[in-house]
Amino acid sequence: MSEGYQIRNQSAPHFLTFTVVDWVDVFTRKSCRDIVIESLKFCQKNKGMEIYGYVIMSNHIHMIIQSNDGNLSNLIKDFKSFVAKQILEEIESGGESRADWMLKRFEFAAQSNSRNSKYQFWRYGNHPEEVSSEKFLWTKLNYIHMNPVRAGIVNKASDYLYSSAANYVGGEGLIEFELPSNPIIDVLRKERFNFEIDEW
Template structure:
């Protein structure tokens, strides 16, 4: 009945047509959990897995000490909520394992009624990139983030390992799953 009233076909509902999206996910209370490369590698491995499973395409990223930025496109037949949930849930479980190994798990103890540990803030920022101007603004922003005076993680964007900047600067990617936004 609802489908008929709104004149939306079941096919239209099932085949999502996502634009590239800008996602920011932040570590709870802005803690610098991602300062350690072991945690950054968890993010990289998760992005690789999502692309291998054809859930999304990654067009740009940066991993900062307390947050990540992604430019990604969710694949047809997948729902952004589920793909984003898979990324954040899986990385949180892996973070818990790494934190146990390095003895830092207690720093993430929250004792909420629904969980004992929490790594990510609950509401990630998502902005759809409706045009190339906005997309390039976000790509430039994420690539220059490590060079900001308050971070000083790299002298130039392409010097920062945990980013897509080198790929866009040289055309060569050490991340096989990374794809240029223009195809």
């Protein structure tokens, strides 16, 4: 974790980015995206994870989460470790046509650090930013939800299945969670970001 981006308040919500080593496009596979979704649900139910928003892109994940148990660092470690283990098993099982190439990249990355075993799946560091205000929260949520739009995957953020945009627009997404209250949502979304809610 780079200096200046550390989790100092373990109970506060943080904006985080988890990136696959070498930007390998692991999450183009539905099975790998589903592993992330199921892992988030498990952490919600069993590890005190509070979710405010997320998006799964082809090679990275953005999310805003909080630890109800007051130990966000351990929660992140457990989540990333489990997801990496499950996805590596999925790749090794033979369902991935690029398996040899991917595993060689992960193996090569692991050689650069003694903390690794055979493979390194995630890049080190999560670039954590503490959510210290409502304005910051909604700025980051808009950034998260617009990722697939900026990438040209969808025209409306809520059309992207593997993000929380649909939770905020229609109330239904792959993961259920309680939405944060926001009395100035219209001002932030319509004036600051210059797009209407129904364009999501």
